[in-house]
Amino acid sequence: MSTGHPEGTMIAVVGPSGAGKDSLIDFARQRLADNDDIAFVRRFITRNADAGSEEHHALSLPEFDDMRRAGRFAVHWGAHDLHYGIPAETRDQLAAGRTLVVNGSRAALPDFLAAYRNLLVVTVTADADIIAERLKSRGREDEAAISRRLARSQQEWVIDCPHHQLIDNSGALASAGAEFVRLILATARSGIPERA
Secondary structure (H helix, E strand, C coil), X not given: CCCCCCCCXXXXXXXXCCCCHHHHHHHHHHHCCCCCCEEECCCEECCCCCCCCCCCEECXXXXXXXXXXXXXXXXXXXXXXXXXXXXXXXXXXXHCCCEEEEECCCCCHHHHHHHCCCEEEEEEECCHHHHHHHHHHHCCCCHHHHHHHHHHXXXXXXXXXXXXXXXXXXXXXXXXXXXXXXXXXXXXHHCCCCCC
């Protein structure tokens, strides 16, 4: 059944801890706040609302499990002793032609591909020494935990997705942020860019 307008695109932002995904998403959110065709998805996460830099819906593990069983998530996954869920309502927003941006997970990309017909994956990268410095400055983890995260960040990840873009966030946030905003606007205007 046709809805009378093209289906929107889900832009899933992935990359290692410390690459600056949250900062990049926040940069774009602030600059695109007045654009009704673009929305930034708030994830459901089993951690306190005041933990971490990401604005999210905080859930207990039993609450998360209840929502999962009720089919309230389009995609869900676990990582680092936490559980993450993308609301099922995102499908309705995409059907209405909106472009959505969400903080995703490289490990959950097969589920994103299954859930969303129009998916653009944006991998955020940064130099290893910059990632290390960012992780240390957070003050959330000890040296051993940071070392484990750095080891994971250096793994070769094959992004098996037909539409994929890479953004290097090693330098000034304004530079990578402007590139990300241009990509979101181009996707909202014309669909997934051909070079993706």
